[in-house]
Amino acid sequence: MSSSAISTKLPVGAIDTRATGWWAMIFVVFTEGSLFAYLLFSYYYLAVQPHLPGTFPQGGTPSLTLALPDTIILLLSSVAVAWAQFHIERNDKRYLVWGLGIAAILGMIFVVIQYFEWSGKPFTLASSPYSSLYFTVTGFHMAHVVVGVCMLWALFAWSAMGYFNRIRYAHIHIGALYWHFVDAVWLFVFFTFYITPLLGLK
Amino acid sequence: MSIAEYERAPVVAPADQQGLAARLLRIWKTEPGIGGWIATTDHKEIGLRYIVTAFAFLIAGGVEALIFRLQLAGPNLHLLTPEQYDQLFTTHGMTMIFLYAGPILSGFSNYLWPLILGARDMALPRLNALSYWIYLCAGIFLYAAFACGFGPNDGWFNYVPYAARAYNGGPNIDFYALGIILLGMSTTVGSINFVVTFLRLRAPGMSLNRIPILAWGTVTASAANIFAIPAVSLAFFLLWMDRNAGTHFFDVPAGGQPLLWQHLFWMFGHPWVYAIVLPAMGMVSDGLPVFCRRPLVGYTAVALGTVATMVLGFGVWVHHMFATGLPNVSLSFFSAASIIIAVPSAVAVFAWIATIWTGRPVFTTAFLFFASFIVLFTIGGVSGFMTGSLPVDWQLTDTYFVVAHIHYVLIGINVFPVAGAIYFWFPKFTGRLLDERLGRWNFWTMFVGFNLGFFPMHISGLLGMPRRVYTYADGMGWDWLNLITTFGSFVFAVGVLLLIINVVSSLRRGAIAGPNPWDAPTLEWSVSSPPPPYNFAVIPTVGSRHPLWEGRVPPQEGDSKSHVEGGMALDHGRETVGTTPLDAEPRIILKMPTDSYAPVLLSLALTAFFAGLGLHIWWLAIVGIVGAGLDILGWLWPEASLGETAEPANV
């Protein structure tokens, strides 16, 4: 058999959802999502055990004053990332960079607001099972946000350096998946800690 | 930029085209020297490292067992203090379950998958290297603690409250917890690699119903690990927090719940025990038919049974908690599920028997291990069936009956297939055959020793001998049984020693194997022994489950002709072809990374982080985590050679 080209051309390299990294990130999302599932399981498990009124949640139902705006900020940052991706798909690198930068800044604002919320709590990590859960679960989420913010800044820098175009932007695609995941997980955490007490789980 | 600048029509060439092999060798070979050895991403090297390291842990865990079997050989012996005994039996369990049973199968899968699937490497070669280096570092981390006298001492399952600081004040449990969390990272990234490889890197034409069962077993286990490992990592993290940060997850006086530990642990633990046997069962499903001279009977049923076992395996974890006083209503559900889960296993047993029955057995040592495994599997399976019945389990649980069960399933369904796999695939790894005569001695010593050692445990368990006791009184009716068990375990150890001797001596003096010493049907036997670094000079196309037996077995419906003599050359750098998940149609040319130091450095950084936490050296932890972050940044930096940046050139 002599050399001959096959008739179909195949794309080369890391191209959007055909990039190996994207498939890997899907499973990272599954495993980290499982981690949060087990964290929230621990919350619900401890919540249904017999306890004195007012101890779970400790200090009464957690206030939404900071948490609700914080949630909206995180959602907006996901919108910013989606907006950035929308633009790179049309080869608009300027708005890609802007979108990533805005998302990163919103992410940092989320962290700062949550830090203030933490300092304002009437309990510490070691006060009770509830407080242990509160800081551990939101702390795990915070850690994922911090990693995500670092990632967004890296994407921002790489975009600014002109690495990506409308065909080759797998890193953006993969990073966006991670960031949307962090956002979605927050909705579950938020619902568990802030909404279920209002629905009667206390 | 148009999309056309990022495409290429891959050249199809004959496998023996002049210059192709030399070109591919230059592209794929690992650099010689210590640097190349550290930085390699070759799945074959990584697989062999996994196998060797896992065997080292098998020996360590085995020696630990032999020591405490001496203590248990008779009543009221004093060879060991209770503290020593407790650390030995815990470390034995930790070693075998975490550091041997999973990694050995990762090792075989790592080596074999690209070869049986028709690919040049695993989907994520650097991640592959990372999973090994973290495993090695975690194993050393855990054993360093043991060597310094701070080995874990609360059983491998580490129940609270005994594991809490109030009852276990030393750092033993802290090192155990942090080491297992670190090890979990290795297993997780390895599992992600297997799943992505299964979905993306199969040779063109290798549709789902043509994939070797080993791949089905490993991908099922890997998918399960992705969902299960966070449970145990979280459990250990929460425990570490309770012990070091004053939290109250498990701390009863403050309202914590000891059963939360058990739920989290067993939600991982039960899927894990299937994860450490399903790939081994897959190795038997692929190897046994070769020595029966026919394809596996009931391929589809076996593949589906593998997946079904794993899925059901997520629904039975409470059977480890039958004595905890949970409501009988929920316990009975788990009891029923634990009995019904035997059905998919029965599928595999009968498939294997049918394959032998309708085949022509070839009495190689590999065949002996694979065939005897069916009986050991059955014994382990029925003792599991017995413990699945709730009222019976209330008697059996925490007695030596369960110890018998777990060793029949672990040694019977993991070690025996591994031994068979060594005899089967050693020629492919090394180019030489193991000695068959020594192999017979090896097999019989292991088989007789194992049964002599562990069968009596069923009886001592039925006679009430509890688990995890460092000694027992005389007059309990267990004396003879324990003596026989101790004796048998030493015979078994001699058997394992014979295996190692066979391996070591055959490396130099074994008969030359050639590419296909067993006249076997799957793709790995179409390349040289050992395979070249690039595996296949051209990417094969697959038309059936047994490419090398085509024309000699009746074709299945939908089969076509496989091609190994010619295919895509893909020699513009390190490349392989990405295919679709169901029918394996070519979709993309994947650029693979070259060797890299990033994996080993990341492992060291993560180990430093956990060591810092364990030793309370906070600056070390910070250095570790920052180092890890920088390493990841460098690792993920977009590279033109991988086709990650806006470079149009077809590298």
Place this chain on the structure above:
Amino acid sequence: MRQSGPIKPVSRAAFPAGLVLILIPCGSAWAAPLNYLLGHGDKAYPVVALTWGVLLISIAVIAIISLLVAGAIWRRPGIGVQAPGTRVELSDREGGAIWIWVGVGISSVVLLASVVWTMRVLADVTSPSTPAALTIEVTGRQWWWQVRYLSNDPARIFTTANEIHIPTGVPVAFRLIGGDVIHSFWVPALSGKTDTIPGQINETWMEAAKPGTYRGQCTEYCGIEHAHMGLVVVAQAPAQFRAWYDHQLQSPAPVAGAQAQGQADFNMHCGSCHAVRGTEAAGVLGPDLSHLMSRKTIAAATLANTPDNLTRWISDPQGVKPGALMQRPELSAPELAGIRTYLETLN
């Protein structure tokens, strides 16, 4: 083409050899105190039957599968090891799928029947057919059992340790409390095991059909002396049980003379952990010793209750149960002998 070589004769010998090796210890072991293949009481009987049932099913399955594997291997002359790369003829047999359908079909029926039988036994043993005549509270502690007999009449509540007496012919309820870590309360001849878990109260019951002494054992790893945390259940006819109960309620007779010195030493060195009803010794960290000499064993069924063992236990607790929370008292041998003499009055 070589035959199978040494496999056939070796495996022919293996089965009977194995059987003999198993049966010898089995025969000698039937008197095992912790065995549960022979039950004694209404909670035990259905479970014993089910245990034997699943055991015999299991043995049958092992035998059948072994025969099938052996048959499959030896039904036709096998092939020996060939030179590497030899093209070996493939089997001309096809099919074989019927094995799977029949095998799985039969297995499923057996498994389903086992589930049904399991659920029926479960229904039988979950609670007794008549209400429990007596409730006993057992607290698992490292490494002994605190036993408290409950009653509606506060004057009939008392505490003892490690040896439980129950009347025959009636169900006895147990409340299981976790004192420190998780232990498991198990008296195999009478009932399956249930854990004592801190933070929750578990319940179980048992019923003894006839008088006898039944061994028990902690069966959840609880630390360094888990191996030496046994207990004894003594079933007595109702009249004897009542007599025992009334005796346990009494305080021990006052002592005088040489034993008074022993009592004084005991109160000083042991009274902070141990209690003797009606005396100064009121410690709750260790077993209640009010009627120590009425028990058959000491140190949680580790030693028979003899004078020599008692001396050994109190003068060298770490030698008997290394790691036990009882420390060697700083006393001379005559002082220890005096304490022992006092203890021997606690009938």
